[in-house]
Amino acid sequence: MTKSTLYTNNRKAEELGFKMFVLHVENNHFDKIAEDAIKKHEEEILKLKEINKENTIVDSEVFYDILFREEELKALSEMKIIYSYKHFETSLKFLLNSSYKDLDKSKLYKWETISxxxxxxxxxxxxxxxxxxxxxxxxxxxxxxxxxxxKSRKIPVEFKDKDHLSYKDILTFYNRVEYAPVAFLKSLHDKIIIDRYQFDENRLEELVSQIEKSMEPKIAIEFANKILSKY
Incomplete structure (x- = not known):
């Protein structure tokens, strides 16, 4: 196998890896678990409320069972958001680390650093x-x-003018942003592909200009020969 073929194959393998990454991003395992649990609690609450309707005196055990399940629903709705962002964050770090090997991984937890x-x-x-x-x-x-x-620094429209949030408010917000992580990462993925593998005339001119300003002719020629030797 020639060097040229080897480099071409390596680039194709990397590009294929990036495409497979996008499929991985869509795989949010927690969502189905949470949805099933939410549905189960909602069904149980309806049954418990029917029991209370039939009784002339409110059953305290049923009453507290309803309260407990409502708190569980809120916890599950919050967990959907927490897991969604964690899943996004993990995928984002993986994409950046895979794309740019020289990154300082310890700094990727800061949004500003990523920007x-x-x-x-x-x-x-x-x-x-x-x-x-x-x-x-x-x-x-x-x-x-x-x-x-x-007290979020950015109050979603679903939370505005509310002193108390129900689990349904939280789920309404989640449903609006549910597919944002995939869309964002796919968009970033496409930009990285351009940065890594696509070199139009303008970009080539820019690279040449940078080299021209920083290298003496002898070094530039040696650099060009080294690049040619790789192909």
Whole structure:
């Protein structure tokens, strides 16, 4: 196998890996578990309320069972958000680490750092698909972790003007942003493919200009020969 063929195969393998990554992103295992649990609690609450209707005196055991299940519903709705963002965050780090081997992995937990990294690659994070939804999801996730969901720095429209949130309010927000992580990551994935593998005339001119400004002619020729030797 020639060097040229080897490099071509390696690039194709990497591109295929990126495409497979997108399939992985769509695989949110917790959602189905949470949905089944939510449905079960809702059905049980309806049954318990029917029992209370039939009784002339409110059954305290039934009453507290309903309260408990309502709290469970709220917890499950919050967990859907927490898991969704964690799943997104893990996938985002994986995509960046796989794409750019020289990144400092320890700094990828900061949203601002990720934004700066992408800016260097000429990828504007704010222009990626569903950025605003992801930003809301991130803020609500952080607020839930601090038990202050109504004090999120970005208040979703579903939470505005409310002193108390029901699990349905939280699920309404979740349903709106549910597919944002996939859309965002696919959009970023496409930008990374362009950055890694696509070199149009303008980009080639830009690279040549950078080399021209920083290398002496002798070094530039040696550099060009080394590139040619790889193909």
């Amino acid at each position: 700066d990294i992408l800016k260097i690659k000429k990828i504007d994070i704010r222009k990626l698909d569903c950025f605003n939804d992801i930003d809301e999801l991130r803020e609500v996730n952080n607020a839930i972790k601090h038990d202050a969901i109504l």
